[in-house]
Amino acid sequence: MGGARAAADAASVAGSAAQAQQAAIVAAMPVLQSTHSCVDPSVIVDAGSFAPGAIVRVSVSCHVEFSDLFAPGSLHCHR
Numbered sequence: 601m602g603g604a605r606a607a608a609d610a611a612s613v614a615g616s617a618a619q620a621q622q623a624a625i626v627a628a629m630p631v632l633q634s635t636h637s638c639v640d641p642s643v644i645v646d647a648g649s650f651a652p653g654a655i656v657r658v659s660v661s662c663h664v665e666f667s668d669l670f671a672p673g674s675l676h677c678h679r
Contacts, residue, residue: 603631604660607643611656617647624658638662 610627614620625643632641639662646657 603628603638603641603643604658606631607645607660608656608658611645611647611658617645617650620647620650620656621645628660632660632662637664639665 607624607628610623611620614623621643624645628643629641632638641660641662644659646659647654650656
């Protein structure tokens with residue numbers, strides 16, 4: 601997902617854990633909101649040991665309406 605990649609890239613170059621959270625949100629939201637199927641997006645940065653060379657994890661999630669999972673004509677019912 602493009603939003604997750606954007607968030608991780610932004611968080612990885614931030615100067616602090618707080619800046620990483622904010623940068624991840626700012627980077628991910630435009631991408632997530634552009635899909636129109638991502639409802640109530642959430643971006644969480646796990647930067648417990650924020651230091652040079654440490655691992656920073658970014659989780660991006662959203663709710664997807666069931667109706668958005670199928671394109672018209674992609675669901676076939678047989679009787």
